[in-house]
Amino acid sequence: MMESIDNISIKGYTHIPYHTDTCTVEESVVKSNSFxxxxxxxxxxxxxxxxxxxxxxxxxxxxxxxxxxSGAHKQPWTFCAVSNPIVKTQIRKGAEIEEKENYEKRMSERWKKDLEPFDTDMNKPFLEEAPWLIVVFKKAYEYDDKGNKHNNYYVNESIGIACGMLISAIHNAGLVTLTHTPSPMNFLGKVLGRSSNERAFMLLPVGYAKQPTFVPGLKRKELDEVAVFYE
Structure with missing residues (x-):
């Protein structure tokens, strides 16, 4: 029997054993389909x-x-969780100012037509109604203890993956959300008092769904429309 190894050193950095549940191929297929x-x-x-x-x-x-x-494990994100009703009202006001500009000046007619199935407009009451708002900020760079600036790597890719995992975690907890990206989102940093190296990336209202709730009967693309296999 092989001895278990607690950790090893590679180039002076500690590496620990990786453990995961083993499955047969059949079990993996079933689990992947269930997921x-x-x-x-x-x-x-x-x-x-x-x-x-x-x-x-x-x-x-x-x-x-x-x-x-995340790129080089820099974890270039800050998650700001807001339940304070006064702050939520400030966020809604700021978002609706930008959304009014979007709907009246920035968005094309085709864009607005594509949004019709969602029955959405410049009014965003959910920003006050949801028990929590999670505002995700990306950190383009960091400062060390001496005040020196250091850029982070693959920031958009890293923060995008984190947001996808956050949405899945929300669903797993029996809660609901939607991705809200009022553009530009500079007002969020001002409302929440964030530092200059943090830029708002996404806003996620989080809570339980109102009952009853109806959502558009959308159809997702089939596998052959989104995937190409090279075997």
Whole structure:
């Protein structure tokens, strides 16, 4: 029997053993299909219940998102969780100012036509109705203890992966969300008092779905429309 190794050193850095549950090929196929079918039930929801969501639950969601891979493991993100009703009102006001500009001046007629199935407009009541708002900021660079600036790597890719994992974690907890990206989002940094190296990337209202809630009966693309296999 081989001795278990606690850790090894590579170029002076500690590496620890990686452990995972082993599965047969058949078990892996079943698990992957079950995961797909569960994830396929996720929908973007704009109507939220007033049912409270404990802070501990939000903390767990953020910790899950922060397990995402990132360029050189710099973890270039900050998750700002907001439940304060005054701050949520400030965020809604700022978002609706930008959305008004979008709908009246910036967005093409085709874009607005494509949004019709979602029954959305410049008014964003969910920003006050959802128990929590999670505003995700990306860090383009960091400062060390001496005040020296250091760029992060693959920031957009890293933060995008983290947001995808956050959305999955929200769904796993029986909560709902939608991705909201009022553009530009500079007002979010001002409202939340973030530093100059943090830029708002995405805003996610989080809570339980209002009952009953109806969502567009959309059809996702089939596998052969989104994947190409080279075997």
């Amino acid at each position: 797909y079918e569960w994830l396929d039930t996720r929908r973007s929801v704009r109507e939220f219940s007033d049912r409270p969501v404990p802070r501990e639950l939000i903390e767990n969601l953020i910790k899950s998102a922060s397990t995402a891979p």
